[in-house]
Amino acid sequence: MHFGISANDRDDDDIAEFRKCIRVLADKVSFLSRHREELHEKYSRTEAANEQLRKELEEKIDQVKTYYNKHQLEKQANKEKICFGCLEVHEIAAFVLTSAGYYEAITRNCSNYYLSDESVALFAEHVPSRPNYIVGQIVHIERQIVKAAPPRPEHVRAEKFTTPDKGTDWLTLNSGSTPNPYGLPVGCEYFLVTVAMLPDTTIHSSSPS
Structure with missing residues (x-):
């Protein structure tokens, strides 16, 4: 004996499918949000590391200039x-x-x-x-x-x-x-x-x- 699907059953199926899509979308948004926070944290750490390297490089350059000037003075001092x-x-x-x-x-x-x-x-x-x-x-x-x-x-x-x-x-x-x-x-x-x-x-x- 064949029974037809009522309108209420179809509505329930549509609602269930809609809720399923919402859950999937929420999971995707949550994943993207966590991924964004991780990327931001990595970027901040990278920027801090780059800034530290830049400062160290500037210090090394100043040291090289100082050593160079002292070396030139020592050479000239020995000569003159x-x-x-x-x-x-x-x-x-x-x-x-x-x-x-x-x-x-x-x-x-x-x-x-x-x-x-x-x-x-x-x-x-x-x-x-x-x-x-x-x-x-x-x-x-x-x-x-x-x-x-x-x-x-x-x-x-x-x-x-x-x-x-x-x-x-x-x-x-x-x-x-x-x-x-x-x-x-x-x-x-x-x-x-x-x-x-x-x-x-x-x-x-x-x-x-």
Whole structure:
């Protein structure tokens, strides 16, 4: 005896099939979500590792540059008998460019010896960029004492003078004393050293890349 399928039975089958599809879809979404979290975690670890490697590489490059500069100075010191003790006129001295942008003498027992601006300008004329170090013969040493900076005036005093050729009034500003360029404490003694270029001087303006 044959019995037909009722509408309710078909609806129940459709609902069951729909629920089955929903479960499959939910499983897929859950899998993709877990997979995405795993990928994100792996990516974060990879980025952290790459950043650490980048920092280590930069440190190694800085070390190589430092060793290279020291090696060049040692070679030049052996050749030209550079003085690393108490600096005096006629001695040959070496000055290294600091991170602050000025040149400080390399000495064993003395400190606060800096290359004068005139000497820096002299060597700068012979290279396209600032050299890492400068070697020259001392021609003058000027002793200085760091003084306290005077209080800043509320109004800068202006002075007028007349040029003899054109008779024009020019305005000049009296800005006071020069600030301490080397970051030394007040009362500290330091020396400005003027040097002359040596014959056949080789100036290294950059380290190997």
